[in-house]
Amino acid sequence: MKFNALIPELGITSLAASLDFYVGIIGFSVVYDRSEEGFAFLRLGDAQLMLDTVGMGRTIGDEAPVRGGGINFQLEVDDFDGIVARLKAAGWPLLKAPEERWYRTFKGEKGQRQLWVRDPDGYLLRPFSPLGQAD
Numbered sequence: 001m002k003f004n005a006l007i008p009e010l011g012i013t014s015l016a017a018s019l020d021f022y023v024g025i026i027g028f029s030v031v032y033d034r035s036e037e038g039f040a041f042l043r044l045g046d047a048q049l050m051l052d053t054v055g056m057g058r059t060i061g062d063e064a065p066v067r068g069g070g071i072n073f074q075l076e077v078d079d080f081d082g083i084v085a086r087l088k089a090a091g092w093p094l095l096k097a098p099e100e101r102w103y104r105t106f107k108g109e110k111g112q113r114q115l116w117v118r119d120p121d122g123y124l125l126r127p128f129s130p131l132g133q134a135d
Helices: 015-026 080-089
Strands: 007-011 029-034 039-044 047-053 072-076 095-105 108-116 124-134
Touching: 007 015, 015 029, 015 039, 015 047, 015 080, 047 072, 072 108, 080 095, 080 124, 095 124
Parallel strands: 007 047, 072 124
Antiparallel strands: 029 039, 039 047, 095 108, 108 124
């Protein structure tokens, strides 16, 4: 496995709650962990993410109780409908229900099915499935 050039590391409050969300609902898998530090390295397709429990292994960020503010992680997924079903089954609140959106890019319009949801620490996640490109 090759590590990406940029891998977000999220300061979290509970590794168990975050794993329930990212692995159990979204569909990431744990590549490796250091449970004694409250750390896990996750992967979903080409996406990589690190979870690090503040106050255990991670000490940077202890002073900042507000997490997740302002950041938005767009995540391309193969199983969008499965994620929607698992979020619904878990009773997980959505910020924005599944929708179809088209965005202008340098190559024309890019379409995607997406939803908006917050993880247990308030980080904003936008899973999406591509719909294609329009000129």
